[in-house]
Amino acid sequence: MKYITGKDRKQTSLFPISLEDSIDADNSVRAIDQFVDQLDLKELGFRLDHIENGPPAYHPSILLKLYIYGYMNRVRSSRQLEKECRRNIEVMWLLESLAPDHNTISNFRKDNAKAIKKVFFATVQIARNFGLIGATLVAGDSTKLRAQNSKKNNFNQKKIQRHLDYIDHKLEQYNRALEQSESDDEKEEIKKDIDTHQGRRKQYQQLEKELNESGETQISTSDPDSKHLIIRNNITEVAYCVQTTVDAAHNIPFDYLVTNENDSKAMGQMLQRAKSILGTNTFTALYDKGYHTGSEFKTANQLGIETLVAIPGIGRASQAPDPGYNSENFIYNKQQDTYTCPQGNTLKSNGSTYKGRNYRFKQYKTNKCKNCPVRDLCTTSKINGKVIQRSEFQQYIEDNAQRILKNPTAYKKRQAIVEHPYGTIKRQWGFNYITTKKTKQRASADVGLMFIAYNLKRIWNILKRPSTAHFELYIATIRLMDSIISAIALFLEQNTKKQLQLMY
Template identity: 60%
Template sequence: MKYIKGQDRTQITLFPVSLEDAVDAENEVRLIDVFVDSLKLQEFGFKVEFVENGRPAYHPADLLKLYIYGYLNRVRSSRQLEKECKKNREVIWLLKSLRPDHNTISNFRRDNPKAIKNVFRETVKIAKYFYLIGGTLVAGDSTKLRAQNSKKNNYNQKKIDRHMVYIENKLAEYEKALAENDGDKQEIENEITKQKQRRDGYKEIEKQLKDSGQSQVSTSDPDSRHLITRNNITEVAYNAQTTVDDKHNLPIDYNVTNTNDAKAMGNMLRRAKTILKANDFTALYDKGYHTGSEFKTAHELGIDVMVAIPTVAANAPNHIYNVENFVFDKVNDCYTCPQGKIMTTNGRWLQAKTYRFKRYTTKACKTCKAKPECSKAHCGKAIQRSEFQEYVDRNKSHINENKQLYRKRQQIVEHPYGTIKRQWGFNYIITKKYIERAEADFGFAMTAYNLRRIINIIGRKKLQTYLEGIFSVFCSEFARLKLFLNQINQLLKLTMKNPKILNLLLKPSNSFQISYTKIGF
């Protein structure tokens, strides 16, 4: 039976293949190369100037190319990227045979979170150029990304107290055993010492918790927090907020936090307004963002929002007497119940945890026949009206009037998460310690996602042609700047040789050209 045979490894070729010929002209790696070359890295915040002493540094463009290639090909580990530099033909071409070690690769991601976000924003600009951003409907949501910190190494006061009680009980047992034991006591004393050391460790964690002013502390990754991921499942994680445009499911913004969604909407809307340079768009969010103060922020920004309405736990025995069926009179500042009774307030604002409210009651509740169906409270029905209730009611009317539009939310915002977390496997943060590094990791994932989407929509060749045009303009601008600096350098040299030339250069501007010609430059 015949088989396809490979080439003899010892065969010498007459015409050796160059590194350029080793990578096909249509290879995607060429697109990554020209994309990074088209970026103004210094303006983005990458450090491009280094001191001459010591071993020369790697140019940030080379490390950025390596990371973008890695994330596009589901490789995030700095050690794995180091291996790719030695064995992957595409990476060898991309980095021109450079072989940075894993520490250099890791430090680049660690040190440039803001610059990496600017690279992501450049992908949004490219999407805008090709009219891939609609700018009329966006959806916002968050996804939990597991941190490099186990639940075991996350503590709150309740957990610390539980451990301390356990240690104190064990110490009492050992002390009792020590008093009753007439033989070898060394083993018991060792256990006592061990438990006391554990107690000291928990006291140190408790001090750290109190000093931080937070409700919990993580010992492996200090900025990570114990968060609910879905239903009642929890993880020590980061919470990545995103804003996604509906036209092609392209993210236009991201922000990694360690808090829940309740106070996130206002900030993300403010950023979206800046990115889109308009506020005439509608934003869709799920019920986790249903917060009165955030509705007020959206109103002040002039942005229409639609947030899912959470279910109310405290309903009346008969749904006819639920609060939404009580009519509010804004002019007279009172409610009218389904029985036609007026509920009034003393006008005093009461303070809840995060908002103020007024309390509305009526004495008619005591003699009302419908009281058993309306309220289980002995004193009758009482309504608490938040200071943000007007904005909450406005959102409810928007939802009821545009139910079909709101149903688009999930299919818009979940598309990037499905690709990044399920298809690429980026469901955890690979970096350790501090939220800035977590944001750099997620930023590369979002940049890779946007590039992949743009390539899939408009095609590799069209995007590469556009980037090559930017690169050629950038090169011509750089050449002109270099020529100008050379001219200035020559002028300085002439001035040092002949100080009289300086007087000619300092003459009024109308005679500058004559003076410039006289010195023969």
């Protein structure tokens, strides 16, 4: 039986004569090379003025090309990238056979978080120049990326106190054992155990001091900026929360922000950033119920941006025995500042405002509750009867509910828009954790490279589709290379230094 046979390993013509001949004309590595070469790296914030004495440094373009290639091919580790420089022919071509060591590679990502963010915005501008960002419908959401900090090395006051109580209990046991011990060897062993536990006690006391001084509710020892967050349902991790805004036209992210907080106070800030980046407020923004916060609706209203935010269910404590008597079924009269219940009774306020957790509110009630025939269906309160709280932001909340009713199909698009990048980055590429360690800024560099790789790959894939209007452009510009050069040139021409420093 005949088989396909390989070439003799000893022959001299195993590879093409040059690296150039080894790389196809439409290989994406050529696009990475052209993309980085057209960027003004000094303007973006990369350091170019290195001291002459000592060994020469690598140009930042070399390391940026290596990282973009690595992230596009699911390689983030600096040690793995170091290996690729010596065994991957595409990387050899891209870096012109240079092979930086892993410390140089790692330090580049660690030291250039702000500049990497600006490179991300360069990819956004390319997408805009090709008409891939519609700026009419956007969706926002967040995803949690596990930090390089175990749950064991994350502490709050309760956890620290539990450790201190345990140590104190053990010290009591050791001291009693020391008093009862008669052997000198045994006493020495017990004293060693006492010293060990006293040392641990000092460590936890120091953690407690740092926690109190920080004003935070928790402290992480391996990655100080990471926080213990709820991932989904009852699953928790020490992680970072990455806020993202995605344009609906082609599911291209145009903004991201690495935080260590939940979603409740994020919408206003992300909308402000979106308005600055897109240069308009005429778009509609979609968010899930985690962003349903009155103060954030007020911010959106002040920005003039229409939002559609999913309405969360009523908490169990606020539910009436009969859902027909829930507070949303009480009619508010704005002129008289009163509520009318389903039985036709009027609930009034005494005019005072009370301080809630993050807002102020009024209370509305009526003495008709005492003799109301349906009281048991309306409230479980035995003394005050039905009491309705109206937040200072209630009007903005009700306006959002009306927008949801008028646009029932619009909100349904949210998940398909914003989850597309997450599905690619986390599930397909496996980037569900932060690879850097220590500080939110370094984590931002890691996330920035993820979105740079995603945007470039997304743009190139869209332009290569035969069914798109861009296909003729793609064919006429030598497999995308000249198109990217033109787009970047336009980007550099249209954007001033102030615009480059817009968001980071």
